[in-house]
Amino acid sequence: xxxxxxxxxxxxxxxxxxxxxxxxxxxxxxxxxxxxxxxxxxxxxxxxxxxxxxxxxxxxxxxxxxxxxxxxxxxxxxxxxxxxxxxxxxxxxxxxxxxxxxxxxxxxxxxxxxxxxxx
Amino acid sequence: xxxxxxxxxxxxxxxxxxxxxxxxxxxxxxxxxxxxxxxxxxxxxxxxxxxxxxxxxxxxxxxxxxxxxxxxxxxxxxxxxxxxxxxxxxxxxxxxxxxxxxxxxxxxxxxxxxxxxxxxxxx
Amino acid sequence: xxxxxxxxxxxxxxxxxxxxxxxxxxxxxxxxxxxxxxxxxxxxxxxxxxxxxxxxxxxxxxxxxxxxxxxxxxxxxxxxxxxxxxxxxxxxxxxxx
Numbered sequence: 001x002x003x004x005x006x007x008x009x010x011x012x013x014x015x016x017x018x019x020x021x022x023x024x025x026x027x028x029x030x031x032x033x034x035x036x037x038x039x040x041x042x043x044x045x046x047x048x049x050x051x052x053x054x055x056x057x058x059x060x061x062x063x064x065x066x067x068x069x070x071x072x073x074x075x076x077x078x079x080x081x082x083x084x085x086x087x088x089x090x091x092x093x094x095x096x097x098x099x100x101x102x103x104x105x106x107x108x109x110x111x112x113x114x115x116x117x118x119x
Numbered sequence: 120x121x122x123x124x125x126x127x128x129x130x131x132x133x134x135x136x137x138x139x140x141x142x143x144x145x146x147x148x149x150x151x152x153x154x155x156x157x158x159x160x161x162x163x164x165x166x167x168x169x170x171x172x173x174x175x176x177x178x179x180x181x182x183x184x185x186x187x188x189x190x191x192x193x194x195x196x197x198x199x200x201x202x203x204x205x206x207x208x209x210x211x212x213x214x215x216x217x218x219x220x221x222x223x224x225x226x227x228x229x230x231x232x233x234x235x236x237x238x239x240x241x242x
Numbered sequence: 243x244x245x246x247x248x249x250x251x252x253x254x255x256x257x258x259x260x261x262x263x264x265x266x267x268x269x270x271x272x273x274x275x276x277x278x279x280x281x282x283x284x285x286x287x288x289x290x291x292x293x294x295x296x297x298x299x300x301x302x303x304x305x306x307x308x309x310x311x312x313x314x315x316x317x318x319x320x321x322x323x324x325x326x327x328x329x330x331x332x333x334x335x336x337x338x339x
Contacts, residue, residue, distance in 0.1 A: 114238045117339075231265065
């Protein structure tokens with residue numbers, strides 16, 4: 001099964017980013033393809049490398065980078081939502097990108113499932 | 120899922136406008152997706168029905184109004200607009216209070232439409 | 243269609259809204275703060291029981307454990323993240339945010 005994920009909430013403030021990650025990790029472990037994680041609304045703030053959580057907490061941005069590097073998951077922030085919130089190419093974590101809502105439409109079309117996480 | 124690449128995609132607006140950005144960014148998503156010739160529909164449930172309320176004047180709160188954009192959806196071939204009857208009634212609203220022509224449906228009817236979708240996105 | 247609910251029913255009407263749109267047989271999965279809905283003995287027990295007459299109800303076990311919920315309404319099943327994925331294999335998803 002091919003899965004797209006839509007993540008609509010920022011990290012830390014809400015559990016959504018954690019649930020989305022755990023879900024993606026489980027799907028991959030079961031042999032499914034997680035095609036992309038598309039970030040919308042405040043979800044775009046998942047990919048700023050300026051985030052610097054305490055050492056004893058999980059690093060949500062680094063987790064997305066790792067998922068991208070190890071499993072080829074595209075981590076993509078919506079450009080319109082990013083511009084509003086100060087997310088730009090210069091501050092992106094490794095393995096992430098900024099793209100348009102047309103890409104989300106493609107993700108919705110080409111995958112068997114689109115699973116949404118958010119507030 | 121049909122044998123073509125046309126996906127049935129339903130957007131569900133559940134938040135009131137202005138208090139949070141969900142409705143506005145939801146509308147932006149709907150407008151982009153409309154260009155992709157999918158089978159799009161929009162359901163207004165709960166506080167989402169307030170997005171269609173006539174007479175919204177946002178000048179005083181310093182936020183750009185977008186209620187009239189809903190009137191343009193028809194021009195983007197987004198014609199399937201469903202409003203949950205119970206949500207409307209419990210808010211003391213009728214179809215007359217809404218900016219655009221919609222189909223007011225019982226939750227069972229909207230539920231059946233939902234069940235037939237390939238993708239459902241809540242905003 | 244799989245319906246997920248991530249809000250506590252004590253603070254938010256999402257669960258009750260979702261229930262109005264369920265089709266018979268649709269599974270419901272409580273995640274995140276949604277899992278408080280199925281703690282045994284709370285005031286939503288009757289609503290959960292009524293839904294279970296026509297719909298299977300699940301709760302995400304890591305979210306239950308994280309919140310110290312160990313007594314569930316009778317008939318509620320628990321799944322881990324892989325169980326969540328298995329439900330998604332079988333059903334399209336409707337996340338009631």
